[in-house]
Every structure is written in structure tokens, then in C-alpha cells.
Amino acid sequence: MKGVGARLTRGLNIGSLVLASDNSGARIVKIVAVKGGKTRRGRQQYVKIGDWVKISVRKGNPEMKGQVFDAVVIRQKKPFRRKTGERVAFMDNAVALLKDEKGNPKGTQIKGPIAREIADRWQFLSKITKFVV
Numbered sequence: 808m809k810g811v812g813a814r815l816t817r818g819l820n821i822g823s824l825v826l827a828s829d830n831s832g833a834r835i836v837k838i839v840a841v842k843g844g845k846t847r848r849g850r851q852q853y854v855k856i857g858d859w860v861k862i863s864v865r866k867g868n869p870e871m872k873g874q875v876f877d878a879v880v881i882r883q884k885k886p887f888r889r890k891t892g893e894r895v896a897f898m899d900n901a902v903a904l905l906k907d908e909k910g911n912p913k914g915t916q917i918k919g920p921i922a923r924e925i926a927d928r929w930q931f932l933s934k935i936t937k938f939v940v
Contacts, residue, residue: 811924813890817853818883819900824865828881828901829914829935832868836902839863839875856883857928862902876913878902879929881921895922895940903932 819825819838827833840861844852854860862878864871881903886896897920904913910931917936926933933939 811857811928813895813924814888815855815857815924816885816887817855818885818887819854819880821852821854823854823900825862825880825900825902827862827864827867827878827904828919829903829912829917831904831912831914832871833862833864833866833876833904835864835866836862836876836878836904837865838902842877854880856880856887856922857925859905860902862904877905877908879905879910879925879932881917881925881932882919897922897940 821838823838827836838860841852842859846852858880860878863875882897882901886894888894903917906913910929912931920938920940921936923939926939
């Protein structure tokens with residue numbers, strides 16, 4: 808997986824309720840775990856933009872409720888800093904669901920923008936999004 812070219816901030820906690828911003832059938836999801844996250848021993852893990860997370864569906868399609876999926880965080884409210892010095896923040900916290908370990912998306916389109924760092928790291932997601940910020 809490619810590194811991110813920005814100084815990312817700790818945007819979300821485990822247990823946060825976020826918006827599922829694709830057309831997979833889920834609407835509101837809860838972040839359960841971070842895949843490949845590193846933190847100090849004993850400290851609760853945090854989630855930042857571009858992270859691969861495990862989520863549990865809370866609201867949405869009745870068949871999907873309660874199921875656990877992989878997802879990628881595509882937007883966060885907390886501002887992060889790019890190498891050019893500009894700061895980027897979004898209006899909501901959002902994820903896009905994945906259907907397999909390779910990073911293929913479960914939905915066929917993403918509603919709203921995604922960050923340029925996500926498009927560089929997750930090429931499959933950049934193909935189905937409308938615009939990149």
C-alpha cells in the first residue's frame with residue numbers, strides 16, 4: 808500500500824459513527840477496528856483519512872444491518888495538512904465499503920468528494936468517484 812503525501816491528523820476514534828458514502832446499501836456505520844494501525848501499547852487506536860478499517864453496519868439495508876465489512880476512510884472533519892502547506896477539511900466523516908482484500912469497492916459510485924491522498928493510495932476508489940479534492 809502506498810504512503811500518504813500529507814501530515815495526517817487523528818481524525819476519528821474507534822466506536823465513531825460515520826456516513827457510508829457509497830451505494831452499497833449501508834447508510835450509518837460504526838468503526839470497530841483499524842487494520843494495520845500502529846499506536847503505543849495500552850493506548851486506544853485512532854483512525855485517520857486513508858486508513859483501512861473494520862466497520863459494523865448500524866443503519867441501512869436490513870440484510871446488511873449488524874454485518875462487519877472492511878472500509879476505507881475517505882473524508883474527515885478534522886483538518887489535515889498537505890506538504891504544500893494547505894489544510895484540508897471536509898463537512899462530514901465518511902467511509903467507502905470494500906468487498907475484498909484487494910481494495911475493490913462494494914458500491915459502484917461514491918457520493919461527494921474524496922481527498923487526493925485517497926485517490927493516490929486507493930486507485931479503485933478514484934475510478935468510481937465524481938471528483939477529487
